[in-house]
Amino acid sequence: MQPEERYLTIAKQRLRTWVYGNLKTKAPCIVLLHGGLDCLETWKDFPNQLALQTGLPVVAYERFGHGKSGRLRERRQADYRHHEAEVVLPEVLKLLGLDQVILVGHSDGAAMALMAVASLVDKVKGVCAIAPPLVPEKTVRDGILVAIDEYEKGNLADKLRVFHGESTDALFYGWAKAWLSKEFDQWSCAKELQQINCPVLLVFGKADDYGYQSSLNKLLTHLKDKPTVLLMEAVGHMPHHYARKETIQAINKLIKSI
Numbered sequence: 001m002q003p004e005e006r007y008l009t010i011a012k013q014r015l016r017t018w019v020y021g022n023l024k025t026k027a028p029c030i031v032l033l034h035g036g037l038d039c040l041e042t043w044k045d046f047p048n049q050l051a052l053q054t055g056l057p058v059v060a061y062e063r064f065g066h067g068k069s070g071r072l073r074e075r076r077q078a079d080y081r082h083h084e085a086e087v088v089l090p091e092v093l094k095l096l097g098l099d100q101v102i103l104v105g106h107s108d109g110a111a112m113a114l115m116a117v118a119s120l121v122d123k124v125k126g127v128c129a130i131a132p133p134l135v136p137e138k139t140v141r142d143g144i145l146v147a148i149d150e151y152e153k154g155n156l157a158d159k160l161r162v163f164h165g166e167s168t169d170a171l172f173y174g175w176a177k178a179w180l181s182k183e184f185d186q187w188s189c190a191k192e193l194q195q196i197n198c199p200v201l202l203v204f205g206k207a208d209d210y211g212y213q214s215s216l217n218k219l220l221t222h223l224k225d226k227p228t229v230l231l232m233e234a235v236g237h238m239p240h241h242y243a244r245k246e247t248i249q250a251i252n253k254l255i256k257s258i
Contacts, residue, residue: 001048008061008095010088013070016040017092020047021057028100028125028255031093032060033084033109036175039067039163046240050104053248054255061092065171067163076174078183081108085115085192093123102255104128106240107210108175111189114219118195125258128201128251131208131237134218136184139211144179146209151176193222200227201254203247205235228254 003018018040023029032047034040040062051058063084065072077083089112093101101123105113110132117124133140150156151172161168178184202219204212212231219227230250235243 001051003047003060008092010091010095013064013073015061015064015088015092016067016069017059017061017096018047019057019059019096020051023057023059023096023098025097025099028056028102028258029098030054030056030058030251031089031098031101031103032058033089033103033105033112034060034062034066035107035109037160037172038106038109041067041163044241046244049244050248050251054252056102056255059092059096059098063088065164065167065174071167072170072174076178078178078181078187080174080178081112082115082189082192085112086119089116090119093120099123100125102126102128102251102258104130104251105132106130107133107237114196114200115189115192117198118192121195121197124198126199126201126254127196128203128254129219130203130240130247131205131210131212132202132215132219133210134189135214136179136187137211137214139214141180143210144176148176190218190222193219194224196223196225199254199257200225201230201250202227203230203232203239203250205232205237205239205243207234208237210237 003020006017008015047058047060062069064070103113110129113127114129232243240247
């Protein structure tokens with residue numbers, strides 16, 4: 001299935017989306033939120049397989065500063081994930097006319113998906129959070145320091161420029177510096193997690209370089225209802241690529257439970 005590419009205008013900037021299948025206002029749709037350094041292309045075949053195997057339309061959108069969407073206009077602050085969840089995502093759903101959505105996010109996008117429920121109580125019917133980093137702990141920050149070293153001394157910058165072009169430096173350092181900042185020490189999404197009122201699927205790999213236990217503990221502490229947890233051995237930060245079959249099966253089960 002080939003996606004239809006659409007551009008939305010938000011805050012006078014273009015935001016790129018891919019749509020798999022036919023969108024219907026009153027029918028459920030899966031909305032994908034990518035990771036902190038990703039774009040539409042880095043989802044690879046996951047959206048297509050998700051649409052084919054769930055039978056639902058899928059929308060993937062590219063945040064500002066990523067890929068071919070509009071550039072970042074200012075340096076990212078510690079609350080950039082709150083802004084995406086509370087301001088940009090609701091506008092995306094409004095412009096596409098989506099009233100019933102299942103949010104599926106990876107990494108930063110997973111954190112945004114979880115936080116968005118508080119602002120979209122009537123629209124979000126379920127959430128799948130894949131490897132969401134929710135605690136600015138040492139393990140996460142050490143992983144970011146490794147990424148900075150690979151960016152400055154290795155080939156990570158070249159890999160990212162293939163997707164983000166001239167926006168690459170602003171994107172990378174905006175992400176890294178926000179996470180390493182003192183302001184991020186106080187960052188929390190506990191209040192938003194406590195307001196989630198829909199089924200939640202959590203997918204983690206035990207070999208995640210950014211860790212998972214602290215984020216999982218935070219979720220289990222603050223979610224009102226017990227989530228479904230898929231915790232996989234020998235799987236890293238991208239279960240949707242390296243354990244795709246199991247991940248999609250779990251998402252399908254989530255959808256059928258709604």
